[in-house]
Amino acid sequence: MQTSPAHAAHHDDREIETLEEFDATVSARGTLAGYRVQAVDLTDRTRELLATGAAGAVFLGCPMRETAAAKLRADGALLFPPLPDLPFDPYRGLLYTAGELFAGLDQGYERTPDARAYAWFRRTGADRDIYASMLRSVHDDAISDALDELLLGARVVGVMGGHALARGTDAYAGAARLGRSLARSGLTVATGGGPGAMEAANLGAYTAPHDDSALDDACRLLAKAPSFTPSVTDWARAAFDVRTHWPKGGTSVGVPTWFYGHEPPNAFASHIAKYFANATREDGLLARCTAGVVFLPGAAGTVQEIFDNTTPNYYESRGEPTPMVLVDRAHWTDRLPTWPLLRALARDRSMESRIALVDRVEEAPEALARLSEANES
Incomplete structure (x- = not known):
């Protein structure tokens, strides 16, 4: 799932996203012609920039000395200036980390980059500022x-579910065990990146490299702050306490959105693809779940995700169909009767081999594997 820091220097990838990649490319290629350099601080690379050709190159938000900038423009490079007054970098070349989004948490969540980006989003959205709209679009495209790049070649399984699932409950622990089981089977767990069931699945993937007791102990620690209300600060601090107790956790992906910015991202996803546009986020998350999706109990958002995922399977517009497993028969047949409609759609297009309904979360990994085998055959 990871690429080499110098991948741009040795492959056809023309994007440079770190200083290490920049140095490797200049050393190996001797030119920057045609490259795209994203959000790399080149202030200390003036000598290299002055000595390296850059015809047709594009520099997106890269700080540099004016002498270097003038030379690059003379070469025919295109320079998009950094925008230091924003609470986010629209040109960023890498996904977020929890440490980055929650930086400054010791002063309160309101001071963190995540909270400040949400405040900017609410303010500029209300203003209907086309410049701000453009910046959001550029940012979301860079995140995609x-x-x-991160998920190239990975077998990704989505875990969807409600944000209201509280820490300390049996259901939360079950969702966490599901995430751990999927991660240990070699799959990359991807969630909506928020609290509740999403956090639980990311937590399970995070604890996958550790002994089984680590997850039980982590759930007990987290139960001291069961919800992100009334205090996101306390909720997030509890998560970082767990990360301190068990460092070097496993990898997983969270895909949250500032559209629902009142719900903070969870700290257990190793890679966080946070979007401004929720529609882009929803479609992109489901489209990347190539190994299937497990739907835990949820409300309107989870119901929407079920049918967002059903549509391309129904019309066969996304290549190989993705298996879908719904957990909790009573929830999906009685409380929110989604399963009868999903089953009717499946019968209409011979999709029965792509969907399953199970009673308990412990049954989900086996059901997912069974559907995958059926589809492959």
Whole structure:
């Protein structure tokens, strides 16, 4: 799932996203012609920039000395200036980390980059500022590009579910065990990146490299702050306490959105693809779940995700169909009767081999594997 820091220097990838990649490319290629350099601080690379050709190159938000900038423009390069007054970098080349989004948490969540980006989003959205709209679009496109690069070749399984699932409950622990089981089977767990069931699945993937007791102990620690209300600060601090107790956790992906910015991202996803546009986020998350999706009990958002995922399977517009497993028969047949409609759609297009309904979360990995085998045959 990871690429080499110098992948741009040795492959056909023309994007440079870190200083290490920049140095490797200049050393190996001797030119920057045609490259795209994203959000790399080149202030200390003036000598290299002055000595390296850059015809047709594009520099997106890269700080540099004016002498270097003038030379690059003379070469025919295109320079998009950094935008330091924003609470986010629209040109970023990599996904977020929890440490980055929650930086400054010791001063309160309101001071973190995540909270400040949400405040900017609410303010500029109300203003209907076309410049701000453009910046959001550029940012989200950069995030999609980074997510594609991260997941290249990975077998991704989505875990969807409600944000209201509280820490300390049996259901939360079950969702966490599901995430751990999927991660240990070699799949990359991807969630909506928020609290509740999403956090639980990311937590399970995070604890996958550790002994089984780590997850039980982590759930007990987290139960001291069961919800992100009334205090996101306390909720997030509890998560970082768990990360401190068990460092070097496993990898997983969270795909949250500032559209629902009142719901903070969880700290257990190793890679966070946070979007401004929720529609882009929803479609992109489901489209990348190539190994299937498990739907835990949820409300309107989870119901929407079920049918967002059903549509391309129904019309066969996304290549190989993705298996879908719904957990909790009573929830999906009685409380929110989604399963009868999903089953009717499946019968209409011979999709029965792509869907399953199970009673308990412990049954989901086996059901997912069974559907995958059926589809492959």
